[in-house]
Amino acid sequence: AQKITQTQPGMFVQEKEAVTLDCTYDTSDQSYGLFWYKQPSSGEMIFLIYQGSYDEQNATEGRYSLNFQKARKSANLVISASQLGDSAMYFCAMRGYSGGGADGLTFGKGTHLIIQP
């Protein structure tokens, strides 16, 4: 079984500051993928970034980077130079393999990020 833990229910951050959202995971799979999604108040789920368990370099996508520490089983999301539009729920998720192939995503409970001007 897979488990994702996000320990920060809510965060307030000043605009233009960097933000780190914590995520730890637990799995017995050797191969797995880690994802971050953003859910604004409008409700849609927006993919931000992906990290594979065998990727040696941390993933980056624009202002988003993923601080992957495999031995510690952590996959923290870093948002540089935060903007007001970054205010949203952020979900960490992982995918492993089931018998038929890559499985559905297991999500954490999310972090509600509020960017203050």
Add this chain to the structure above:
Amino acid sequence: DSGVTQTPKHLITATGQRVTLRCSPRSGDLSVYWYQQSLDQGLQFLIQYYNGEERAKGNILERFSAQQFPDLHSELNLSSLELGDSALYFCASNLGGGLGTEAFFGQGTRLTVV
């Protein structure tokens, strides 16, 4: 716009009733996933279909069922509805297969059971 279309956007129904939620995946995507988002349980994976066949099952209740049709659209059927089934139901799609294949989510169907 993710390219995944879910209908209806909102649905209000009474306990004990049955509803069908519909999902059209992105053009070319073979895999469809259903997720439930509720205040109590958070975001939960329900079921996955790949090219018409069930591929993986998550925390899907026996009262719920799904299928994927030859044109690759999918339907999630919820029966004997209870108040606790009120939630946002997402459909997501991708090409299928790889661990790192991003899943594109639809806007969701908000189901309210009264």
